[in-house]
Amino acid sequence: MYTIAQLQQKSNRLREDVIDMLVHAGSGHSAGPLDLAEIFTALYFRIMDHDPKNPSWEDRDRLYLSCGHNAPIRYAAMIEAGYLPKSYLKTLRKLGSPLQGHPSRHDWKAVESSSGPLGQGSSVAVGAALSARMDKKRHWVYCVVSDGEQNEGQTWEAAMLAGKMKLHNLIFLMDRNNIQIDGYTENIMPLEPIADKYRAFNWHVIEVDGHNIEAIIDAVNEAKAVYEKPTMIICHTIPGKGVSFMERDYLWHGKPPTKDEAKIALRELRSMRGKIMTEYD
Amino acid sequence: MLNLKMNLDTNIFNPEKLKWIPTRNGFGEGLVLAGEKNPNVVALTADLEESTRFLAFHKKFPERFIDVGVAEQNLMGVAAGMALNGKIPFIGSYATFSPGRNWDQLRVSVCYNNLPVKIAGAHAGLSVGPDGATHQALEDIAITRVLPNITVIVPCDYHEARKAAMAAAEMPGPVYVRFARPNTAVLTTENTPFEVGKATLLWDSGDDVAIVGAGPQLYEALLAAKTLSEKKPAKGDKKLGVKVLNLHTIKPIDEKMLFALGKKTGAFVVVEEHQIHGGVFGAVAETMAQICPIPIESVSVADTFGESGEHQELLEKYGLLAEDIIEAVGRVMKRKV
Numbered sequence A: 001m002y003t004i005a006q007l008q009q010k011s012n013r014l015r016e017d018v019i020d021m022l023v024h025a026g027s028g029h030s031a032g033p034l035d036l037a038e039i040f041t042a043l044y045f046r047i048m049d050h051d052p053k054n055p056s057w058e059d060r061d062r063l064y065l066s067c068g069h070n071a072p073i074r075y076a077a078m079i080e081a082g083y084l085p086k087s088y089l090k091t092l093r094k095l096g097s098p099l100q101g102h103p104s105r106h107d108w109k110a111v112e113s114s115s116g117p118l119g120q121g122s123s124v125a126v127g128a129a130l131s132a133r134m135d136k137k138r139h140w141v142y143c144v145v146s147d148g149e150q151n152e153g154q155t156w157e158a159a160m161l162a163g164k165m166k167l168h169n170l171i172f173l174m175d176r177n178n179i180q181i182d183g184y185t186e187n188i189m190p191l192e193p194i195a196d197k198y199r200a201f202n203w204h205v206i207e208v209d210g211h212n213i214e215a216i217i218d219a220v221n222e223a224k225a226v227y228e229k230p231t232m233i234i235c236h237t238i239p240g241k242g243v244s245f246m247e248r249d250y251l252w253h254g255k256p257p258t259k260d261e262a263k264i265a266l267r268e269l270r271s272m273r274g275k276i277m278t279e280y281d
Numbered sequence B: 001m002l003n004l005k006m007n008l009d010t011n012i013f014n015p016e017k018l019k020w021i022p023t024r025n026g027f028g029e030g031l032v033l034a035g036e037k038n039p040n041v042v043a044l045t046a047d048l049e050e051s052t053r054f055l056a057f058h059k060k061f062p063e064r065f066i067d068v069g070v071a072e073q074n075l076m077g078v079a080a081g082m083a084l085n086g087k088i089p090f091i092g093s094y095a096t097f098s099p100g101r102n103w104d105q106l107r108v109s110v111c112y113n114n115l116p117v118k119i120a121g122a123h124a125g126l127s128v129g130p131d132g133a134t135h136q137a138l139e140d141i142a143i144t145r146v147l148p149n150i151t152v153i154v155p156c157d158y159h160e161a162r163k164a165a166m167a168a169a170e171m172p173g174p175v176y177v178r179f180a181r182p183n184t185a186v187l188t189t190e191n192t193p194f195e196v197g198k199a200t201l202l203w204d205s206g207d208d209v210a211i212v213g214a215g216p217q218l219y220e221a222l223l224a225a226k227t228l229s230e231k232k233p234a235k236g237d238k239k240l241g242v243k244v245l246n247l248h249t250i251k252p253i254d255e256k257m258l259f260a261l262g263k264k265t266g267a268f269v270v271v272e273e274h275q276i277h278g279g280v281f282g283a284v285a286e287t288m289a290q291i292c293p294i295p296i297e298s299v300s301v302a303d304t305f306g307e308s309g310e311h312q313e314l315l316e317k318y319g320l321l322a323e324d325i326i327e328a329v330g331r332v333m334k335r336k337v
Helices: A004-025 A031-035 A037-047 A068-081 A086-091 A120-134 A153-165 A194-200 A213-224 A259-269 B023-037 B055-060 B072-083 B103-112 B140-145 B158-170 B218-230 B255-265 B280-291 B311-317 B322-335
Strands: A062-065 A141-146 A170-176 A204-209 A231-236 B041-045 B065-067 B088-094 B118-122 B151-153 B175-178 B200-204 B209-213 B242-246 B249-251 B268-275 B296-301
Touching: A004 A031, A004 A037, A004 A068, A004 A086, A004 A213, A004 A259, A031 A037, A031 A068, A037 A068, A037 A141, A037 A170, A037 A213, A062 A068, A062 A120, A068 A086, A068 A141, A120 A141, A120 A153, A120 A170, A120 B072, A120 B103, A153 B072, A170 A213, A194 A204, A194 A231, A204 A213, A213 A231, B023 B041, B023 B055, B023 B088, B023 B118, B023 B158, B041 B072, B072 B088, B072 B103, B088 B158, B118 B158, B140 B151, B140 B175, B140 B249, B140 B268, B140 B280, B151 B158, B158 B175, B200 B218, B209 B218, B209 B255, B209 B280, B209 B322, B218 B242, B218 B268, B218 B322, B242 B255, B249 B280, B255 B268, B255 B280, B268 B280, B268 B322, B280 B296, B296 B322
Parallel strands: A062 A141, A141 A170, A170 A231, A204 A231, B041 B065, B041 B088, B088 B118, B118 B175, B151 B175, B209 B242, B209 B268, B268 B296
Antiparallel strands: B151 B249, B200 B242
């Protein structure tokens, strides 16, 4: 089992992969995938029971990515875990690649479900949890959602049903990075008090620092011990985390770095005060 | 003449003896049968379990039934999540709401994932009558058949609807099945063959024209065919050799049968309770343009919304009765080369 320090290193590693993938793709989203690095590291390398060699294993924990535009971090984590060879990283968004711009089950079954139009993954995860309960399965159903996606009505339809059905096998993690395409969430469509909203829908709500891997793991453990409700873990994150010029700037929601920007980003991520050279130098 | 091989109800032209039952009843019964056969069949509704006829399944298999409330987008998405995990979900609502309100969820969560979700669209066409245009689904065939991976079925009567429900449960991908609200003529019997994707000939009195249709409107098609086949020369009208094709599966469409009929008759009239654009007429016209171009007339709703009224009054006002089919046959015969 990886130590927390090793997991922290791994999450930084995934950030480097994300930068690399986006530069080669020439399009895509930067801020969300970078700020989700700790969450996906925790899920794939500590929390979830899964088998990269047998992605269809019936008893695997399920992970649905509702905010499909954040696919690069999921791809990076899955490739790091061994679902595909590293060489696939550079095929993101390219013709014929399993790494489609948004997750495509048609092209890569291991991503569980195609997603992109926001809000849809929430319902799919609720359906997966209902199905597991009907079959008396013991696996967990995780769903990563964004904060901007809470604007979608479907999100709340799904939340109502999960509350009604008391789906305790269902654990959501929200990337609360406060940005969406057009600006800051509280300017575009205020979400606060978001925790109270989910509590009012009969969910158990936990708030954590989304860059603290130990806190994420603890929160999931707490969620597993709640037997009467689904859980929403609100992960407070910094958009673009790890790359100084991207952090907290909503303009990085939907664009990739150029090669020059990637050089700076990778030097920052590789630390040693930016002394480690990159393939873009 | 009625095609005897199809084992149709022999009382078709005897309104007093003919049975009249809503197609949705057949679907509800078929759903229970499918549930008995396969424990993975589950059912979900959006607060319409009675009128979609999902109630019988609910009573029989309460642990396999979920009411999601009035939330059609979630209905479709939850079904997708269950289908991803081994279930065969049937979802029921009015066609205006599902697939009307949840088309994006149908497109991405269900069809792109290619999942065995079965969508039952009730109260389609003008059949919801007095409720008015908001509830009359006249676009559902168009918006479903345009999606990859889906199968679209429009059963003509109670028996066919029951068979369609059972067949849908066996199919690996998404299926949309369309229903009418009121009692409609039971044209077929338990012994009438039904195979998804295989159109069947209901009437055959010759090769002058083929009336191609789907759904309860086939009753009007048969009435028209009978009249056309029996017209006396004394009235100045020629007797016509007419075929009536039950095109219950709109997608995948039975190209082979349409080609054969096109070659034989050289003229089609398409009959449907749907907008003229994108429905059965659209599907047949697209197909024939590619494989056997012939004149085709349609008996459809003419690019307009419906209104409140009794079903029969609406069929008359919007020109979907046997007399309208006869007129359309007249038009297409003039265009025939």
